[in-house]
Amino acid sequence: DGCSSLRLVLLECVGEENWVDSRTVYIGHKEPPPGAEAYIPQRYPDNRIVSSKYTFWNFIPKNLFEQFRRIANFYFLVIFLVQLIIDTPTSPVTSGLPLFFVITVTAIKQGYEDWLRHKADCSINECPVDVVQQGKVVRTQSHKLRVGDIVVVREDETFPCDLILLSSSRPDGTCYVTTTSLDGESSHKTYYAIPDTMAFRTEQEVDSLHATIECEQPQPDLYKFVGRINIYKDKEEPVARPLGAENLLLRGATLKNTQHIYAVAVYTGMETKMALNYQSKSQKRSAVEKSMNAFLIVYLCILISKAVINTVLKYAWQWSPDRDEPWYNHRTENERQRHVVIRAFTDFLAFMVLFNYIIPVSMYVTVEMQKFLGSYFISWDEEMFDEELGEGAQVNTSDLNEELGQVEYVFTDKTGTLTENNMEFIECCVDGNVYIPHAICNGQILSAASSIDMIDASPGGYRRDLFFRALCLCHTVQVKEEETVDGIKRGIHQGRPTSFYISSSPDEVALVEGMKRLGYTYLRLKDNYMEILNKDDEIERFELLHVLNFDSVRRRMSVIVKSSSGDYLLFCKGADSSIFPRVVSGKVEQVKARVEQNAVEGLRTLCVAYRRLSESEYEEACHHLMEAKLALQDREQRLAQAYDIIERNFVLLGATAVEDRLQEKAADTIESLHKAGMKVWVLTGDKMETAAATCYASKLFRRSTQILELTKKRTEEQNLHDVLFELNRTVLRQRSISGLSVDCLDFGLIIDGATLSAVLKPNQEGAGHGNYREIFLEICRNCSAVLCCRMAPLQKAQIVKLIKASKEHPITLAIGDGANDVSMILEAHVGIGIMGKEGRQAARNSDYAIPKFKHLKKMLLVHGHYYYIRIAELVQYFFYKNVCFIFPQFLYQFFCGFSQQPLYDTAYLTLYNISFTSLPILLYSLVEQHVSMETLRREPSLYRDIAKNSLLRWPVFLYWTCLGVFDAVVFFFGAYFLFDNTTFTSNGQMFGNWTFGTLIFTVLVFTVTLKLALDTHHWTWINHFVIWGSLLFYVIFSLLWGGIIWPFLNYQRMYYVFMQMLSSGPAWLSIILLITVSLLPDVIKKVLCRAMCPTATERAQVRCWHQLHLRLEVQIVLFLKLGCSCFSFSDF
Amino acid sequence: MMASSYNAKEEDGHHSGASSGAGAAKNRKPDNTAFKQQRLPAWQPILTAGSVLPAFFVIGLIFIPIGIGLYVTSNNIREFEIDYTGESSNSPCYSCAKNVTWNSTEPCFCTVNFTLERPFESNVFMYYGLSNFYQNHRRYVKSRDDRQLNGDPSSLRNPSKECEPYRTSGDLPIAPCGAIANSLFNDSLVLYYIDSNNSQSEVPLVKKGIAWWTDKHVKFKNPGGNSNLTAAFQGTAKPVNWRKAVYELDPSDPENNGFINEDFIVWMRTAALPTFRKLYRIIQKKPGATPTLPSGNYVLHITYNYPVLSFDGRKRMILSTISWMGGKNPFLGIAYITVGSICFFLGVVLLIIHHKYDNRNTSADIPS
DSSP states (O other): OHHHHHHHHHHHHHHHOOOTTEEEEEGGGOOOOTTTSOOOOOOOOOSOOOOOSOOTTTHHHHHHHHHHTSHHHHHHHHHHHHHHHSOOSSOHHHHHHHHHHHHHHHHHHHHHHHHHHHHHHHHHHTSEEEEEETTEEEEEEGGGOOTTOEEEEETTOBOSSEEEEEEESSTTSEEEEEOHHHHOOOSEEEEEOOTTTTTOOSHHHHHTOOEEEEEEOOOSOTTOOOEEEEEOOTTSOOEEEEEOGGGEEOTTOEEESOSEEEEEEEEOGGGSHHHHTTSOOOOOOOHHHHHHHHHHHHHHHHHHHHHHHHHHHHHHHTTSHHHHSOTTSOOOHHHHHSOHHHHHHHHHHHHHHHHGGGSOHHHHHHHHHHHHHHTHHHHHOGGGOBTTTTBOOEESOSTTGGGGGSOOEEEEESTTTTEEEEEEEEEEEETTEEEOOOSOBTTBOOSTTOSOOOTTTSOOHHHHHHHHHHHHHSSOOEEEOSSOOSSOOOBOOSSOTTOEEEOSOHHHHHHHHHHHHTTOEEEEEETTEEEEEOTTSOEEEEEEEEEEEEETTTTEEEEEEEOTTSOEEEEEEEOHHHHGGGEEESOHHHHHHHHHHHHHTTEEEEEEEEEEEOHHHHHHHHHHHHHHHHOSSSHHHHHHHHHHHHSOSEEEEEEEEEEEEEOTTHHHHHHHHHHTTOEEEEEOSSOHHHHHHHHHHTTSSOTTOEEEEEOHHHHHHSOHHHHHHHHHHHHHHHHHHHTTOSSOOOEEEEEEHHHHHHHHSOOOSSSOTTHHHHHHHHHHHTEEEEEEESOOHHHHHHHHHHHHHSTTOOOEEEEEOSGGGHHHHHHSSEEEEEOOSSOSHHHHHSSEEESSTTHHHIIIIIIIHHHHHHHHHHHHHHHHHHHHHHHHHHHHHTTTTTOOOOSSOHHHHHHIIIIITHHHHHHHHHHOOSSOHHHHHHOGGGGGGGGGGGGGSHHHHHHHHHHHHHHHHHHHHHHHHHHTTOOOSTTOOOOOHHHHHHHHHHHHHHHHHHHHHHHOOOBOHHHHHHHHHHHHHHHHHHHHHHHSOOTTOSOOTTTTHHHHHHTOHHHHHHHHHHHHHHHHHHHHHHHHHHHHSOOHHHHHHHHHHHHHHHHHHHHHHHHHHHHHHHHHHHHO | OOBOOBOOOOOOOOOOOSSOSOHHHHHHSOOOOTTTTTOOOOBOOBOOHHHHHHHHHHHHHHHHHHHHHHHHHHHHOOEEEEEOOOOSTTSTTHHHHHHOOSSOOSOEEEEEEEEESSOBOSOEEEEEEEESOOTTOHHHHTOOOHHHHTTOHHHHHSOOGGGTTSSEETTEEBSSOSHHHHTOOOOEEEEEEEOTTSOEEEOOOBOSSOSOHHIIIIIOOOTTOSSOHHHHTTTOBOOTTOSSOGGGSOTTOGGGSGGGOHHHHHHHSOOSSSSEEEEEEEEOOOSSSSOSBOSEEEEEEEEEOOOOGGGTOEEEEEEEEOBTTBSOOHHHHHHHHHHHHHHHHHHHHHHHHIIIIIHHHHHHHSOO
């Protein structure tokens, strides 16, 4: 019989298997009976979860090593070491202290996080677990669990490791599990025990089990598991059963609706799938970061050339000995004896050290902080909070905030992203007869279904009933019979408020609910029997034999059931393209026509077919399936083959139509994205007609859009080459005609998966490799919207990659909600996940997750725009303020004999970037709003102003650098001419070099802070506080620093310098003068640019301002009038 | 003045969530605070030609008078400068300049005659000026020990390493150590007025008040108080170039001797640029209407000790009066006038631009 044939299959398989990457688990640590198999003792890690990175002992070395791997930190370390080793102008403290600060703060942060992880690990590792030992339940700690232990898990407990379900308290050997903490899916999933063990009820029974499990070595895919259990009974051949993902309970998941289960540990500790999934994704880097690095290299070059110039000049200047060593300033003997080359090299290093502040440590810290803190504004955003879902936007990485403002291409999924993925059954069509449920659904009256109940009126009994039964049986829907369900509620309140349908696919729920409204109610799955309440209120029972699960490649699913009359029936439902080729009879034409009509209306269609299996056919199918399921290697592929063999020779029953409504404001969002200059591509697995209808509805295509089709249908008529060239010609002609006209016709392209792969396929005909690719890209470039339908998940990623690699290197964004979008989300520069109904995989793998598609608008147009201008200013300003800071030092070298004498005191050198000028820019980069949020949202075209990294391009960078140099020259030579040979005080006393430096430094601090103040368009009280506060802090610090003889310092060079300076009138006057002069050019540039050629953003600012003013004026006039009337009244 | 307006967005309060019941969901709902929603009330200034031009006019109107005031003040200051280096053979100090070295024990004297065309009213400040002297050289600037100068006894015996190679002399520590102290300016200048009957009368020079008060009283201290400096400096050597020890700088006045000698303190404040001047003496205003330095002929008696020709340096003596804004410095006044005029001019330009562009923009953007 079936069983023995299975065994045979298994034994055949055994020989072929490659046992290297599989493991054998001895349940209950019992060795297999002698002779059956060799006992292979294997060592597995214990069940200790170690998510922490460090231990107490290796924290310092490991953390330091990791921190100094960053190039910036390493650079500062080198500078610091140079300062320690050679005699340099500034004390090691100046670079050591900031570096120490940065390193310490980071280390403390990481240490704290690690300590939290340790604590969490500890509590997890020490939580109690019940283990069956010698027929008794023994309580132990989680980390003591070993592979092979039999574990008891009770309801609402979390699984301590990856387990194979042996038996559950439910009689059918199933248990329900939520994997919310793993993948966020809140639906209950059913797991199955193998039939041989599901009957175990007590510990003793479980303990008596003598079996081994062979399974693959751990791998991170949560949804894949292949294994086999060999059960030894007395003196019999062992019984082998296949194990799959449906038997594997994952660590981190929670047991629900089941009193308790017995299960055996197969993967423990760091080998559990959850632990393997901790691995972080590859790092994405933003365009801003790249330009920042480019600027850094420029500054490094400037730094080195400055040092070289000064070194060369130094030795040229020192040529005469009375300059090198005048009588008043001798070298030490040591120095004199040093070789001139070494001396020159030391001088070079000393200059490097003197000027090293041009690349500031604090920039990295500030950028990191800006990104980290700034990303909170996304998750705090109330407008991106979805009441229904109870969740707001999520930020998974803060590295890409500013990239949101740079997006040029948006790739969006259709189902669940553009549309609600909230399916509603519309109609079904059996043999050309259309059935529309008349009932009221979810409180909404279906407009189309104006109460015609066609079931009784129409003829065609058997086929029709079979169709309804097919839809009632061919699914993986679960029935929840409780009042409250943790998952998403999808109940039908038809006198039975207590039952809900739950499924990972909303289509299925819609279909089953639709059937219910048409009279066939799916009741439950009980003991492997599916129960249906038919329209005569009789219960029909079908034995569920096999489920051929849905996958996105096959695009269909099937069930094999045995009816009460003993017939074997295979029901299959799937996309029309995957059903029609397999259909041998049935009213194909009528159904096809209806399906196409529905698709044009934007409905999702599924076709249903069946096949009656004879006993032998069933056996054969069974055989195929078992063979595939038992395979340890390539199981997926074998299963697909088996499915392919089984799912054929169908009889077509009919088709269904389900509506998936557009998401709220999807059209508005797409329109805004278009206006913002983004190109929107829809990538969907749906069929062309459905997708095109959705595209029209969502205004991706407008009525005026000229549609270019690049589909299989067309390429069958002409060859691909001709079609491509023709389209290209059309596009180019149009462009040359329209030329300057504003309202030029826009193009929309529709391409399907098959054609796409033909386009992307490397050209064999030697007519130029990748030729089509270029033409295709050229066409796409001229299309404002592209629809790619019939796409496989991997093709989605391919498209994104193709655009990414095109010669303009545009910034791409992919948005999707399902597992099939993950590949493109990972591929695109920015990946956005919709917290959809198809699970959380997209959201988990994305960089940002939002509840609804409409939130994309605010995300890009408002947040993205803000983040971009903020960080652009941050980067430019940082370079600017350090040019201002260091260039005077460079100039000073010409007046101090190139002796590397610093202009500023050590404290100023150290604190300039850390405290005097750090907070205002950090705050600016957190709260700046150059235009109001409303304006940004109202005028999406403002987004074009910042496109292509416009604020960080070389001309802008050059402007900032020149401004910095100009300011530095003003500071230095201003102070030089004021100081030159005159007295500054009214008591005739003279100032020294430290006063000179302090004067320049004061002007510097005020100028760079005020420059930022001039750039600030959004003055909240915090801005006022921080900008004026940091200036005040500078003054107070200087007073304090110069006010005391600091006992720990071995020099008192700053003593009373600042106060003496402030007591001098000319110093005040020159500070004011120099600040004014250095701010002047920037103000003039701003005003002139705004007046002569205002950008759209600047126009918007002015407009806003005028509107506010008008409002204000009206208010004032009203107020005055009121006042007048009051006055006149009182007068009267 | 900037164009500004308060935007009217106000925090519309914490209206508690409209729906009730979804307890778990509500906790996750972000707070509706103005800060978290980036809706803090803000002043939103924009720099347009219209809003900036008043600022330009105001700056122009303030700066030009200040500049004129400064320029006039600076022009009213009397300053007289004479170079006594003696590098050319016809100058009176030529022989001294040729002969002076640090080893010479005999002081060299020379006199320089000069004439003041106009009288100097009020206090006159006498400076010596050095050129091409790099007091701001790094090796030089750091070559001092502030602890020692502050009277710290341990630093007196064991000066800082920074003082090398002027740290020790033989076995004895040098006090004050370092290159700065070692190169103390030691010319002495005495001024005589030649009156109408050709008799010379010495102009009284005050040597107090030339150093910063805080330097003299806080930063610089003699070890063990000001009395009995000889004992306090026992066991230290004088700087190599000095003729006399530190406690002999001004034996006549214990408050001006040792480290707190004002000439020494003035020298120790290193100059910012290689051409500098330092306050040497003050000539106090005489009571009554007579000018401090009447116009006429003067003779400057110089004890020429300080060699500068070896590094191509120059020495000057400067007499200057001082106003509230310090010494003669036309640059500040000119700079103020220039910047003020530029601002004024820009104001006019902006006015034109404002009329040409801003109005056009506004009318284009807002249909009235």
